[in-house]
Amino acid sequence: MPVYRSALLRFADDGCALYDEDGLLAIGPDAQGRQRVLAAGAWQALSPQYAHEPVTHLPGRILAPGFVDMHIHFPQTDVIGSPADGLLPWLENYTFPHESRFVESEYSGQVAQFFIEELLRNGVTTALAFSTSHPASVDALFTEAQRQQMRLITGKVLQDRHSPDGVRDDTEQSLIDTDALIQRWHGVDRLGYAITPRFAPTSTHEQLRGAGELAARYPDVWIQSHVAENRDEIRWARELFPAARSYLGVYDDFGLMRERAVYAHCIHFDDDDRALMRDTGAVAAVSPTSNLFLGSGFFDYAGADRVGFGYGLASDVGGGTSFSPFHTMLAAYYVGREGQTKQGLSLSPQRLWWQHTAGAAKALGLAGVVGNLQPGCEADFVVLNPEATPLLARKTRQARNLDELLFALIVLGDDRVVQETVISQAKYGSSA
Numbered sequence: 001m002p003v004y005r006s007a008l009l010r011f012a013d014d015g016c017a018l019y020d021e022d023g024l025l026a027i028g029p030d031a032q033g034r035q036r037v038l039a040a041g042a043w044q045a046l047s048p049q050y051a052h053e054p055v056t057h058l059p060g061r062i063l064a065p066g067f068v069d070m071h072i073h074f075p076q077t078d079v080i081g082s083p084a085d086g087l088l089p090w091l092e093n094y095t096f097p098h099e100s101r102f103v104e105s106e107y108s109g110q111v112a113q114f115f116i117e118e119l120l121r122n123g124v125t126t127a128l129a130f131s132t133s134h135p136a137s138v139d140a141l142f143t144e145a146q147r148q149q150m151r152l153i154t155g156k157v158l159q160d161r162h163s164p165d166g167v168r169d170d171t172e173q174s175l176i177d178t179d180a181l182i183q184r185w186h187g188v189d190r191l192g193y194a195i196t197p198r199f200a201p202t203s204t205h206e207q208l209r210g211a212g213e214l215a216a217r218y219p220d221v222w223i224q225s226h227v228a229e230n231r232d233e234i235r236w237a238r239e240l241f242p243a244a245r246s247y248l249g250v251y252d253d254f255g256l257m258r259e260r261a262v263y264a265h266c267i268h269f270d271d272d273d274r275a276l277m278r279d280t281g282a283v284a285a286v287s288p289t290s291n292l293f294l295g296s297g298f299f300d301y302a303g304a305d306r307v308g309f310g311y312g313l314a315s316d317v318g319g320g321t322s323f324s325p326f327h328t329m330l331a332a333y334y335v336g337r338e339g340q341t342k343q344g345l346s347l348s349p350q351r352l353w354w355q356h357t358a359g360a361a362k363a364l365g366l367a368g369v370v371g372n373l374q375p376g377c378e379a380d381f382v383v384l385n386p387e388a389t390p391l392l393a394r395k396t397r398q399a400r401n402l403d404e405l406l407f408a409l410i411v412l413g414d415d416r417v418v419q420e421t422v423i424s425q426a427k428y429g430s431s432a
């Protein structure tokens with residue numbers, strides 16, 4: 001049974017960080033053979049129970065939960081850094097042409113392998129990802145995630161209109177394909193399926209209706225889409241669905257608002273939209289590097305908390321500019337601070353970290369499963385080096401408390417901080 005001695009970060013149920021400077025993490029298999037956390041806490045209190053076990057001692061390192069990315073596009077790995085005058089030209093000029101390449105299984109497989117490795121290299125151990133409209137892309141990503149024993153949720157993109165040849169799908173076939181992929185993959189090992197209408201403007205009423213029917217038939221399958229990201233997009237959605245109360249209301253009208261429904265962006269909301277999120281249990285994937293890169297706007301944290309709907313953090317690569325959770329947390333801090341279009345506030349480092357780990361897991365309906373290192377959680381974790389760069393080492397050595405330590409990592413950290421990522425039994429990266 002692996003026992004680690006190191007600094008240890010985890011989260012209480014209320015989202016507060018628990019930190020043991022000299023901590024113990026014990027891991028062992030459950031009845032199904034999956035590695036779970038058996039014990040986590042202070043070395044002094046717990047070590048007598050493990051006196052006969054070999055201990056991996058990692059002085060100067062921090063064990064922390066693997067990060068959870070609530071929204072990322074695997075076929076946009078190579079779209080990162082494509083400049084455009086906002087979302088819609090970016091989709092038309094870069095994203096759709098690139099995604100058409102994923103009709104080929106072999107190409108999909110090559111990118112899937114790189115994508116999963118890049119997630120793990122950055123310390124991301126759970127992701128909710130878009131594939132493309134081609135079933136081959138879904139098979140490729142699930143196959144690779146399964147090989148790496150990673151917890152991953154994805155789905156075939158539904159887009160049967162306002163999309164060019166090469167990515168546009170057929171309404172009836174798209175729903176047949178979705179049903180077949182759910183049956184093939186959902187619940188296999190650590191994999192989950194997400195019904196994936198790209199966004200309301202690229203689906204017909206019939207396709208959205210079919211997606212809603214599948215969502216009702218498979219209540220533990222996820223739903224993922226985009227909403228209220230950009231003002232041109234919102235205008236377009238309102239023209240196409242004039243009877244809906246709002247852009248978000250379109251998804252409600254088609255039965256796509258429920259628990260396990262994850263909507264990226266959720267920027268340009270009114271309080272009725274926020275209440276709809278809260279009342280249906282749908283959650284937001286806040287994607288700050290993407291929103292800053294595409295100039296979409298700023299997620300209103302105070303508005304979300306005032307009404308009380310769930311959210312967590314996401315990279316939204318390739319609108320987003322980085323796989324690194326450290327970059328995403330820093331961008332979320334900038335977005336929170338922005339005070340010209342909405343109330344500005346200072347998100348605490350503990351809160352930012354929670355939003356990318358236990359908070360994101362909670363929003364996905366996976367609280368107590370991933371995103372934390374409390375007993376019973378699946379044992380996905382990262383080994384962080386708080387002295388990975390000269391400046392970071394100076395700054396973290398001067399930290400007087402946990403907030404200062406976490407903030408130094410958020411502001412100065414990136415993939416260099418992630419010394420190792422441990423996925424259940426498998427190991428990724430240099431040995432600690």
Ligand code: GUN
Pocket residue numbers: 073087091095198199226229290316319
């Ligand atoms: N809206 C519809 N498709 C996309 C996409 O691929 N990325 C982003 N950021 N927004 C979208």
Ligand code: ZN
Pocket residue numbers: 071072073226264316319
């Ligand atoms: Zn997206």
